Amino acid sequence: MTAPSPIPPTGTAKKWPAKLPRLPVLAIVLTALAAALWVAVLADGTPAGPAIDNPGKFLVTALDAVTFAGLLFVAASGFTLIFGLMRTVNMAHGSLFLLAAYIAIRVQEAMVGRSRNIEPAHVGWLDWLVPMLVGASVAAVVGLLMQQLFLQWNEGQELRQALITLALTVVLADQMLREFGGLAQTMVWPGAVTHFFSVAGERYALTRVFILGVAVLVGVLLWLWLTRTSMGMVIRAGVDDRQMVRALGINIRLVFAITFLVGSFLAGVGGVLGASFAGAAPGTDGSWLLNALIVVIVGGLGSLKGAAVGSLLYGTVVAFSPVYLPSDYSYYAIIVTFALLALVMAVRPNGLFGRPA
Amino acid sequence: MTARRLLTSSNLLGAALVAVLLLLPNLTTAFFVNFVMTQTFILGLAAATIVFLAKYGGMTSLAQFLLFGVAGFMFGNAAQETGSRGLNLGWSPWVAIGFALLVTVAVAFVLGAIASRSTGIYFLMLTFVYAVIGYFVFAQIVEISGPGGITSIQRPDFLGPPVRLYYAGLLLSVLAYLGFRAAGRTPFGLALQGVRDDPVRMASLGFNVRLYRTLAFSLAGFVAGLSGLLNVWWNGQIDPASIATGPTLILLIIAVIGGITSFEGAWLGAFVYVWVFTYLRDLPLIDEIGITEARFNTVIGVIVLLIMVLSPEGLTGIVQRLRRHVGARITALQGPALGGSPSTGKRAKESGGMAT
Numbered sequence: 202m203t204a205p206s207p208i209p210p211t212g213t214a215k216k217w218p219a220k221l222p223r224l225p226v227l228a229i230v231l232t233a234l235a236a237a238l239w240v241a242v243l244a245d246g247t248p249a250g251p252a253i254d255n256p257g258k259f260l261v262t263a264l265d266a267v268t269f270a271g272l273l274f275v276a277a278s279g280f281t282l283i284f285g286l287m288r289t290v291n292m293a294h295g296s297l298f299l300l301a302a303y304i305a306i307r308v309q310e311a312m313v314g315r316s317r318n319i320e321p322a323h324v325g326w327l328d329w330l331v332p333m334l335v336g337a338s339v340a341a342v343v344g345l346l347m348q349q350l351f352l353q354w355n356e357g358q359e360l361r362q363a364l365i366t367l368a369l370t371v372v373l374a375d376q377m378l379r380e381f382g383g384l385a386q387t388m389v390w391p392g393a394v395t396h397f398f399s400v401a402g403e404r405y406a407l408t409r410v411f412i413l414g415v416a417v418l419v420g421v422l423l424w425l426w427l428t429r430t431s432m433g434m435v436i437r438a439g440v441d442d443r444q445m446v447r448a449l450g451i452n453i454r455l456v457f458a459i460t461f462l463v464g465s466f467l468a469g470v471g472g473v474l475g476a477s478f479a480g481a482a483p484g485t486d487g488s489w490l491l492n493a494l495i496v497v498i499v500g501g502l503g504s505l506k507g508a509a510v511g512s513l514l515y516g517t518v519v520a521f522s523p524v525y526l527p528s529d530y531s532y533y534a535i536i537v538t539f540a541l542l543a544l545v546m547a548v549r550p551n552g553l554f555g556r557p558a
Numbered sequence: 559m560t561a562r563r564l565l566t567s568s569n570l571l572g573a574a575l576v577a578v579l580l581l582l583p584n585l586t587t588a589f590f591v592n593f594v595m596t597q598t599f600i601l602g603l604a605a606a607t608i609v610f611l612a613k614y615g616g617m618t619s620l621a622q623f624l625l626f627g628v629a630g631f632m633f634g635n636a637a638q639e640t641g642s643r644g645l646n647l648g649w650s651p652w653v654a655i656g657f658a659l660l661v662t663v664a665v666a667f668v669l670g671a672i673a674s675r676s677t678g679i680y681f682l683m684l685t686f687v688y689a690v691i692g693y694f695v696f697a698q699i700v701e702i703s704g705p706g707g708i709t710s711i712q713r714p715d716f717l718g719p720p721v722r723l724y725y726a727g728l729l730l731s732v733l734a735y736l737g738f739r740a741a742g743r744t745p746f747g748l749a750l751q752g753v754r755d756d757p758v759r760m761a762s763l764g765f766n767v768r769l770y771r772t773l774a775f776s777l778a779g780f781v782a783g784l785s786g787l788l789n790v791w792w793n794g795q796i797d798p799a800s801i802a803t804g805p806t807l808i809l810l811i812i813a814v815i816g817g818i819t820s821f822e823g824a825w826l827g828a829f830v831y832v833w834v835f836t837y838l839r840d841l842p843l844i845d846e847i848g849i850t851e852a853r854f855n856t857v858i859g860v861i862v863l864l865i866m867v868l869s870p871e872g873l874t875g876i877v878q879r880l881r882r883h884v885g886a887r888i889t890a891l892q893g894p895a896l897g898g899s900p901s902t903g904k905r906a907k908e909s910g911g912m913a914t
Contacts, residue, residue, distance in 0.1 A: 290679050351867070358870075359679045360618060364814055365866045367807055372859035374804075379853065487803035491690040494683050502680075535694040542687060543672050550675035 229544050240525050248531060249524040257401035262524050264400065268409035270516030271416030272474055276489055277496035277508045278423060279467030285440040285503025286460050288359055289352055292366040294468050295490030296373040297340040301469030302476035302485070303381045305336030306388050313389075321395040329391040329477070337469030344465025345458060353457070370486065378483050385482035388473060412474055419470065423505060426463075436460060440503055495538065499545050501555025510553055514541060579728055583721050592720045596792055597832045599727030601812055602825030603734055603785035607778035608813040609824045610738045614747055615774045616677050616754035618818070621669060621685035623809045624692035625662050625779040627801030629786030631696060632658035634708035634796055644708045645701065651714035659783050666779025667772060674768040674775070677757075689806045697798035707797025711790055727788055731825060734781050738821055741777075750774050804855075811862050817872025826873055831858065 240259070244251045252259035280294045309332040310316045313323050351365050394411045397404045427433035435456055439446045447453050475481070475489065492515070500511025518541050522534035545553065583591050604626050611617045631644075636657045639648035649657065673684045696703040717723050741747040750770050752760045757767045790796050812831050816823025835854060869875040 288679075290683060351863070360682070361866060361870050363618075363679060363682055364810070365863065367810065368859045368862035368866060370859075371804075371807060371811070372856050372863070375853060375855035375859065484802075487690065491687060491803075494687050498680075498683060498687065532698040532700065535691060535698055539691050539695075542684075542691075546672050546675070546684070551680075 226548060229548060232544065240521065244525050247525050248528050257403040258524070260401050261403045261405060262520050264405060264409070266517040266520035267513070268413045268516075269520055270512040271413040272471065272478060273492055273496050273512035273516055274416045274509055275419050275467060275474060276471035277493040277500075277512060278419065278505060279464035279471070280493040281497045281500070281503055281505065281508045282423075282436075282467070283461055283464035284497065286436050286443075287352075287457055288357070288443075289348075289461075290359065290363045290366070291344075291347075291461075291464070292363055292490065293344075293347060293369045293373060294464075294493055295486035295488070296370045296377075297344050297465050297468040298472035298475065298489045299377060299481055299486040300343060300373065301336035301340035301472035302388065302481035303336075303377060303386070304339045305332035305473045306386050306476060306481065307381075308332035308335045309388060319389045321390050321392040324389045324391045326391050326393060329389070332388070333470065333473040336473050337466050340469030340472065341462045341466035344468070345462045347465075348458065348461040352461075353454070370490075374483065374486055377486075383483055385480045386476070387480040388476040390477050408478070412478060415470070415474060419467065420505075420509065423467075427505065432456065432459070495542060498542065498552055501549075501552030503556075504552075504554040507552055507554035576728075576732060580725075583724065588720070591724050594829075594832050594836055596720070596724045596727050596788075598825060598829045599724070599731045600785050600788045600792060600828075601809065601831065602828035603727070603731050603788070604782050605809055605813040605816070605824035605828055606731075606734055606738060606821055607782045607785075608810060609816075609818060609821055610741075610781075611774060611778050612813070613819045613821075614742055614750045614754060615771060617673075617681045617771065617775070618678070618810075619685045619775070619778070620682060620806055620810055621688040621692070622778065622782045623801055623806045624689045625666050625782040626786035626789065626809075627692065627696065627796065627798075628665050629658045629662040629783035630790035630796040631703055631708065632661045633787055633790050634711045635702055638708065638711060641708065641710070643700065643704050643706060655714075655787060658787060659780060662783030662786070663776050663780050666782075667776045670772040670775025670779070671768070674771040677754075677771075686803075686806070689801070690803055693798050693802045696801070703796075703798060705798060707795060707800070709795040709797075711794050711796070713791035713794070717791055723788065723792055730784055730788065734784075735821055735825075738781075746770075746773070808858070811858060813872075814862055815865060815872055817874035819871065820874040823872050823874040830861075830873070834858065834861075 241252045249255060249258040249262060276294075276298060280291060283289055283291050283294075309324070309328055310319070312328045312331065313319050315323075347366070347369060351369070352362050355362050355365065390408050390411075394407050396407045398407060399405065425433075427437055435446060435451055439453065439456065443453070446456075471489070472481070475485070495515050496508055496511040498511075499514055500507025500509070515538070518537050519534075522537040523531045526534060526537075549555070578585075579595075582595065604622055607622045608619055611619045611622075633654050635645040636647045636649045636654035637651055638644055638646050640646055647654075669685075669688055673681055673688075676684055696707075697705050713723070717726060742751070749760070749765055753765065753767050753770045760770075761767045793800075808831070812827040813824055814827070815830055816825070816827030834857065838854060838857065865872055865876075869879065871878070
């Protein structure tokens with residue numbers, strides 16, 4: 202709230218204006234406390250039961266939250282990178298995600314030499330890594346083409362760019378449906394990671410931890426790129442003040458192109474991870490665009506830190522709400538996502554780490 | 559308003575168009591009236607709410623199709639007496655209509671209040687998130703719909719024959735068109751445009767910026783709800799997939815095809831969309847180049863891409879530009895006296911040809 206507080210009518214009411222903006226913050230703290238209390242002791246009649254009675258389930262759910270957050274982060278970091286520097290909302294981010302997934306599945310089938318019933322035991326490390334890199338590279342090239350052909354000359358016209366990428370989404374989704382069919386397909390994990398280990402008496406899939414590992418690697422590499430290289434310096438400066446970067450004579454076109462390439466590549470990596478995790482089908486593009494949007498709306502557009510925090514918050518909500526809502530109502534879980542969004546928007550309309558456009 | 563001011567060429571053109579549309583059921587086939595034109599009105603009405611928010615409020619909303627769906631689902635829940643899904647309240651149609659619109663406006667008010675601090679691209683993203691969350695709400699919560707949706711919804715008795723639905727669509731479209739145009743000149747509409755142009759100045763003048771945005775969103779939600787009711791009567795059923803991301807984008811695309819800042823464009827875009835959707839397969843040689851109805855989305859996507867590349871103002875923008883171009887040519891050739899009228903005549907022919 203930036204509006205100036207009204208002048209208090211009397212001297213004694215002086216404290217009110219100072220307190221009022223804190224009300225939403227208070228509401229959030231209370232909501233979080235109530236949720237924590239519910240999960241810890243009260244959650245009777247839920248699929249998981251109170252955390253005190255069933256710590257194993259709680260731990261597994263918490264791990265689910267963090268690992269899903271990792272996947273969210275990979276998908277959302279490219280989105281927020283592109284937006285932060287170029288102010289381009291790439292509505293085709295989900296399409297690049299799905300395209301990379303489909304391509305990787307095809308390449309994997311070719312490498313393993315069969316098109317159905319592939320067992321993880323048949324899949325070596327290279328049979329997963331090479332398709333992943335190929336798929337992500339294709340997504341990166343398609344993204345770069347999109348930027349060069351349709352977005353470059355529309356710079357600054359955000360809405361027009363958003364609409365152009367939306368139209369591209371429709372075309373890409375239709376063409377992918379034609380090329381890859383409407384059935385769900387999965388990328389097969391390499392046999393080396395498809396194990397289970399036990400967490401407090403519960404079985405837990407190593408693949409989910411692997412996703413988290415990739416996400417951490419991506420996060421660290423991005424952080425190093427943005428903070429330790431001269432190009433990262435230019436990008437960070439561009440996020441803060443594009444006009445100034447341009448005025449300094451830096452080849453911002455090249456920086457834009459590379460940023461779009463990297464952002465699309467990250468969408469592709471996310472797509473391959475997502476396809477290994479939950480499969481790829483028509484509609485996956487829309488739901489992953491939604492995921493990326495929620496993460497960056499919560500975290501703040503253009504901020505890598507925001508993407509990490511937004512992923513964690515959203516991942517927590519997605520993992521906990523179906524398990525810790527009463528079992529008759531667990532299909533209301535989607536409302537909790539909306540509540541998270543509404544709460545954040547009520548306190549910080551630009552997201553937790555965002556700044557005004 | 560004096561008679562002289564009312565008798566402008568565009569008003570006459572509009573009246574002629576409405577007259578033609580009134581007579582249309584006697585002029586063409588029932589299929590064209592019931593499928594192409596009725597659907598045009600339903601989608602045009604919903605797209606006009608996007609135009610209203612974008613034109614006066616500077617807010618490009620992707621949530622209009624969700625509100626359209628909310629009205630349909632609520633009518634189904636309230637009006638059905640028996641059925642495998644939904645609340646099956648069994649209320650009379652009038653009560654059900656009132657209930658559906660009330661819920662729609664309430665939902666629009668809440669969603670608008672949350673989004674009212676953001677505009678432009680942020681608003682677009684947030685309303686897209688609304689749309690998808692709304693889809694999941696209806697797909698997951700079995701009490702009000704569930705994945706299969708609500709089927710065999712009867713339309714009220716007074717809309718018995720399909721042609722009445724066409725007239726209802728026409729009536730609501732004309733009312734919404736005139737209402738939205740008029741709303742731009744009311745104190746509310748003027749304040750809203752002020753908020754669009756300079757929210758900081760309006761706030762310092764004492765206007766409640768967020769309230770104006772929220773109310774505009776609620777009004778648009780009401781009209782989208784009317785269109786949603788028409789849709790559920792026309793279809794006889796509604797399911798979550800019909801308000802998923804695909805249809806949501808299509809509605810925005812309809813608004814974009816026509817031109818997102820022109821109310822005429824909403825219905826023009828809807829007509830182009832429905833027409834292409836219905837008749838694309840009949841075009842000769844269209845199979846030869848690999849375009850079948852299955853690839854319809856590619857065609858629509860490419861059309862939008864072309865329009866966005868050529869003219870961000872959509873078809874109306876292209877028509878206006880042509881008109882100015884032709885007008886200037888004629889002025890240059892024949893002198894200023896004949897300047898305006900020939901191009902207006904050309905426009906009349908064009909839009910008449912497109913609408914009938």
